Amino acid sequence: MAAKEGLDHLRSILEAEAPHLLEKRAPKKRREGLTELPNAEKGKVVLRFAPNPNGPLSFGHARGLVINSTYREMYEGEFILRFDDTDTKVKPPLLEAYEQIVEEATWLTGRAPDRVVVASDRMEHYYEHAESMLREGFGYVCRCTAEAFKEHRQSKSACPCRDQNSTDNLSLWKAMLKGTYKPGDAVVRVKTEMDLKNPALRDWPALRIQDTKTHPHPRPEVGSTYTVWPLLDFQSAVEDHLQGVTHIVRGKDLMDSTRKQTLLYKHFGWRYPETLYWGRVKVHEWGGFSTSQMRRDVEAGLYDGWSDPRLPTLAALKERGIQPEALQQFWLELGITQKDISVPLSTLYAHNTKAVDNGAPRLSFIRNAAAFHLKGNHPAEVKVPCHPNHEEMGWRTWDLAEGQVWLEADDVVKMDVRLKEFADVELHDNEARITSLERQQEHPVIHWLPASQADEAVLVETKNNEIHRISGKLERHNHPAGTVVQLERIGYARVLDGENLLLCHESASEV
RNA sequence: GCUGGUAUAGUGUAGUGGCCCAUCAUGAAGGACUCUCAUUCCUUCGACCCGGGUUCAAAUCCCGGUACCAGCACCA
Structure with missing residues (x-):
């Protein structure tokens, strides 16, 4: 019809018969902020x-903090900071890390967590649930070696x-608690089904024994008190239920954890929280972030403590002046996609520049300074603004006497330059001959400093990954x-x- | 090997059948402003993994590839 009678004709029919079809739908809008929680x-x-408080927080941890606490704001909910400190040997907690x-x-999210829980x-609580698991028959104490069980897992037997x-x-559980068994000799498993398609889920381990005599927990009040310890999947599952967690946002490496925990929740008759995942993140300049590796390096003295500016x-x-808003x-810009990314x-730094520029007073710093004598008439002092866009920040007065x-x-290889906010000069033989106070020529503008105002x-x-001074x-x-x-x-x-300043934004490396 | 996940400009990201010759940020290049190589502003560049299919219509749905990632720890 359109071809024969023209589009306008069609349009007029539509206008008469079904005007709503002609209305433009609102254009798709770009989503603001995080996606809705289900x-x-x-x-x-x-x-x-x-x-895990096995070290202070890394750049990667900031994601979990920012995303979760932002959802807290969005839904006026609660945000729990929980220390999963149940391993004393492989990734032992660091006592100082708890407080830090x-x-x-608090620094990053702008407010203290609503609750702090220490596993x-x-x-x-974990013992209690382990016991009821054994009593109800959906868990059992397994005395197979890890290798032997691996066979069972693979062969679905x-x-x-x-x-x-x-x-x-x-x-057997009582015996475990009494200390009859050594690490590796007994473990509590959650009964699933041995023929589950996903091998990772088959009768997964929930609690194990740790030798806390040789590897005591660093918290003095815990120390060597316990030998039976829950593993992450069990501890986290039980604690999430106990705390009434409704939504979990975490890395997709924990997807199988969700599946394991969902099986456990079914046994207990609980409902598993809604779960969202994000993918793995690398930073071009750093690669990944391993707290364990950093801890080894810091303790080996490769870095000057946890706040060494080379560390992520x-x-x-x-320490470098990155503002929480920038992080x-x-x-938030990366959101919670499951894609693996490298940024x-x-x-x-672009975000940080925006956060910092308006409040950053300007200062003159002369690298590898060379001394010059001023020649010619000039005023006894010069005034320069503390911030070019904010006069209210005041003025700096430099004495030129x-x-x-x-x-x-x-800069001194250039012959004719403009000393910023002051004068055009000619440079030769360590003399700066003033040719004009007003800006006359398009000479390059350089920063400078009167000797009277300068400190080393x-x-x-x-x-x-190197430090330059x-x-x-x-x-x-x-x-x-x-x-x-x-x-x-x-x-x-x-x-x-x-005497010391630290450059905020590392200059791009030429690779 | 088994199981699961993901694939949009250089880097990230929005977009779940028509409004998309695809959004926004960052980056790069150029320009305006500026007595900073800062800030601010403007312009430009640049992408839907591949192959089939469904449909009047596919970035979006289906099938098949490919690539990358993760889990299969008595670590978290």
Whole structure:
């Protein structure tokens, strides 16, 4: 019809018969913020983030903190910080980390967690549930070796322990608690089915024995008290239920955990929380983030503590002047896709620049300073703004009476330059001859510093996992340690102390 | 090997059948402003893994490939 009578004719028919068909649907809008949580009711959402305190938080942990705490805001729910500290040998907790993690979480999310739960404080609850599991017959004490059970798992065959009745299981359990068994000699398994398609799920281990005499728990109140310890899948499952967690957002490496735990929940007659996953993240400059590896390196003295600026820890990022808002923006932008991604730090830096620029006072820092004498008439002092876009931040007054200035070594090869906010000069033989106070020619603008205002200082910079210290002359200032300033023509830096500055944004490595 | 997951510009990301010759950010290039190589603003560049199918219509649904990732620990 359209071909024969023309589109306009069709349109007029439609207008008469069915005008709603002509209305344009609203254009698709870009989703703002995080995707909605499934089955979430405002005020009734409980979320958690559960790191192992085997070291302070890393850049990667920030994702869990930011995403979960943002959902907390979205749904006016509760956010739990939980310490999954149930391993004393492979990934033993670090005592100092407990307090540090709470502080870091508070710094990053802008508020303290609604609840802090420590797994090693709640062993009685795990024991209780293990016991009822054995009593009800959906768990059993298995005395096979790990290797032997591996065979059973692969061949889908039941191990001999699987048929024990609950009386036997309970007495074996008592024996486990009494310390009859050594690590590896007995373990409590959740009965699933040995012919499940997914081998990872078959009769998975829930609790095991740890030698806490040789590997005591670092918390003194726990120490060597317990020898039977829950494994992550069991401890986390029980604790999520106990805390009333409604939604879990976590890495997709834990997908099989969800499946294991769902089987356990069925046994107990509980309903498993809604679960969302994110994929694995790498940072171009760092690769992955292994707390265990960092801990080895820090303890070996390869780094100057956990806040060494080369480290991908939250402490190091904070030290470098990365603002919590920048980290929040960064992680929210990535969202919770299950894709595995590798991101450059420049994205984080772009967010940080936005967070920091308006409040960053400008300062002059002369790298590898060369001395020049001013020649010609000039005023006794010069005033430069503390921030070009914010006059209310005041002015810096530089005294020129001495007539000596510092210039950057890289700049002095230029013959004719403009000393920023001051004068056009000609450079030769360590003399800076003033040709004009007004800007006359399009000479390159360089930063400079009168000798009277300059103090020795060191700019610390990280590059390719190395630390570079650039010495130079820093403009005298009274910004307290911790202030993020902008060194003109160099970049943002954080004041460490009277003599040291740390460059915030590592310059891109040339690879 | 078994099980599961993912695939949109350089890097990320939005988009669940028509509004998409595809969004936004970042990046790169250029420009405006600026006495900083900063900030702000403008312009440009650049993508739907491959092959079939369903449909009037596919980034979106189906099938088959391919690639990458994860779990199969008495770690978390």
